[in-house]
Amino acid sequence: MIQEILFNPFKKLAGGKALGIGLAILLLTAFIASFSQCHFDGVLDAHVGAETPAWFYYLEALIVWSITALIFYGTGIIFSASKIRLIDILGTTALARYPFFFMALISFAMPTIRPNELPDLTASFVLVTIVMVLLSIWYIALLYHAFSVSCNLKRNKGIGAFIGALIVAEIISKIIFHFLYLNF
Amino acid sequence: MPNSCPACGSEMEVRSLGCSHCDTLVSGSFRLPALMRLSPEDQQFILNFVACSGSLKVMAQQLKLSYPTVRNLLDDIISRINKNEIKK
Numbered sequence: 001m002i003q004e005i006l007f008n009p010f011k012k013l014a015g016g017k018a019l020g021i022g023l024a025i026l027l028l029t030a031f032i033a034s035f036s037q038c039h040f041d042g043v044l045d046a047h048v049g050a051e052t053p054a055w056f057y058y059l060e061a062l063i064v065w066s067i068t069a070l071i072f073y074g075t076g077i078i079f080s081a082s083k084i085r086l087i088d089i090l091g092t093t094a095l096a097r098y099p100f101f102f103m104a105l106i107s108f109a110m111p112t113i114r115p116n117e118l119p120d121l122t123a124s125f126v127l128v129t130i131v132m133v134l135l136s137i138w139y140i141a142l143l144y145h146a147f148s149v150s151c152n153l154k155r156n157k158g159i160g161a162f163i164g165a166l167i168v169a170e171i172i173s174k175i176i177f178h179f180l181y182l183n184f
Numbered sequence: 185m186p187n188s189c190p191a192c193g194s195e196m197e198v199r200s201l202g203c204s205h206c207d208t209l210v211s212g213s214f215r216l217p218a219l220m221r222l223s224p225e226d227q228q229f230i231l232n233f234v235a236c237s238g239s240l241k242v243m244a245q246q247l248k249l250s251y252p253t254v255r256n257l258l259d260d261i262i263s264r265i266n267k268n269e270i271k272k
Binding site for chain 1: 248251
């Protein structure tokens, strides 16, 4: 039961309900991130430090989530034999981002890293980094199950399609954020 | 009713059918119908699906599962039925 909640809540929760809960968590995460200066500037990325206006954190979260969902939807249409619904993909990918809520919180403990300087390898820095890596792994596990359940793609085909979609989504998000940051 | 052999796992066939009214016995080799070749769980799913008038949404509410999970279960059953038909 706990394993299901942690790694695959989508067996019982998808569609509009997952979207409502997922969006609420996403916006709350962006709110906390605006204080801890944690930027989610890629599908798998999180960086702490750059000061930006508060609305930027919300924009980052919405861009990353929507790109992931749209690429997953396209991948599902191409590779899945099932009639997939966009609302399921939107909902499950939004809900899959809940580990980032904890990442935004733990970023308060991350020391400020000055530009062009290496961070001091203190115990707290190492510990926070390890926790952030574990949270990222947790997120990827959730995202895979979101993709697998919403698109009905499993085993080797599902894993291959998931990895491909993730890479494409990451590339597109990096391009978008590159042009976004250029203008700010 | 078993649909696979408990000894070797192969598909079972019906060899004789009897009438409980006049004791007539019909012997032969009759392949199980497509639905009977599915597992008991799959057969129950199909019965539930028909009882819900074919609504995946209603089934999801009854089984307390998400809509895509129920859809995936149905698609998996369709895939197994198609595989069984190809084996014919």
